[in-house]
């Protein structure tokens with residue numbers, strides 16, 4: 001017996017206008033991408049002064065295969081800061097939502113994104129079908145994401161769950177884990193959607209283990225890089241399946257989500273085309289190599305993005321998944337390109353690598369990392385936040401785990417890295433180094 005199509009596969013197949021029954025083939029995907037990329041280019045050139053200028057001098061239809069897109073220039077975060085008005089392809093009257101994204105701790109102009117009602121509907125539709133892997137009719141899903149304004153991520157997700165026959169309760173970010181756990185018990189929540197460190201705070205809270213066994217069946221971690229160590233910790237406490245989702249506002253919030261095989265996130269391939277490029281020079285990389293993810297939207301009306309450099313590191317896998325789907329998978333998602341600290345030529349340290357070490361240590365809830373240049377070497381400082389029940393020995397446990405990490409061993413042997421004692425508590429670290437998780441690099 002052939003495996004049934006996954007919900008995402010089935011949805012993609014219908015969006016591509018293909019008959020039900022068989023998984024979408026590579027050839028069908030390529031054909032769809034080519035057609036939609038051509039349409040998107042034509043739409044953007046006709047309606048956006050920015051793209052008309054950016055794509056000037058290029059032949060009218062330069063695409064013979066989707067890969068030919070690599071001949072076109074990139075769109076960048078800087079463009080979203082400076083040129084957003086010129087990128088708009090519809091009248092202001094057709095804009096249903098404007099999202100303003102400020103980078104914490106900078107005075108840079110915010111990025112702005114415009115969405116039409118049709119664009120928001122695409123997101124709702126993706127959430128509806130993407131979530132059907134995790135939950136179903138009659139279930140209650142607690143949404144630990146902002147949702148108080150109409151068409152915000154939490155609001156869209158709650159509405160999408162309604163279409164699925166599930167009940168989406170918008171809770172917002174976790175501020176007091178004990179209270180959130182009370183809500184989970186009272187509302188008989190069987191599925192959570194939230195940011196990795198916030199869900200970890202619930203799982204590692206003493207009340208987290210007091211929920212009835214089997215109540216929490218699935219968890220979707222999103223918004224930030226998803227460390228494997230957090231997935232394991234959350235899954236171990238509740239005995240649930242932990243899935244990850246990759247997305248950003250620029251992609252219409254949703255980008256890629258795991259199937260039951262949990263071996264990479266399947267791309268929302270009817271709406272997005274993804275390339276992987278060398279973050280240093282923008283050169284396209286062959287399939288399977290780690291690089292910067294670059295996205296083009298295929299169905300967005302108000303503000304299409306053409307070759308948008310996401311600033312995120314990952315790998316694109318194109319071989320068939322254990323679930324039977326050919327939808328490409330994003331894998332090895334390692335967070336921001338900018339989060340990669342180069343210690344010496346050929347030797348770099350990422351926040352994602354530190355995450356795996358630090359979150360694997362029992363009792364840790366969050367941490368901040370700082371690299372300071374002193375003389376000819378880097379000095380790595382770490383400060384932890386841990387549960388109230390955790391003693392000071394957690395700091396030495398993390399330090400010992402860091403010492404065993406091969407990249408850190410190599411850097412110390414080469415004399416380019418010094419490990420500072422690991423701190424605990426340090427409220428100043430958490431306020432000074434900002435809310436955004438990153439390795440903060442100080443050159444003084």
Ligand SMILES: [Zn+2]
Pocket residue numbers: 259260261262266321322323324325
């Ligand atoms: Zn799969």
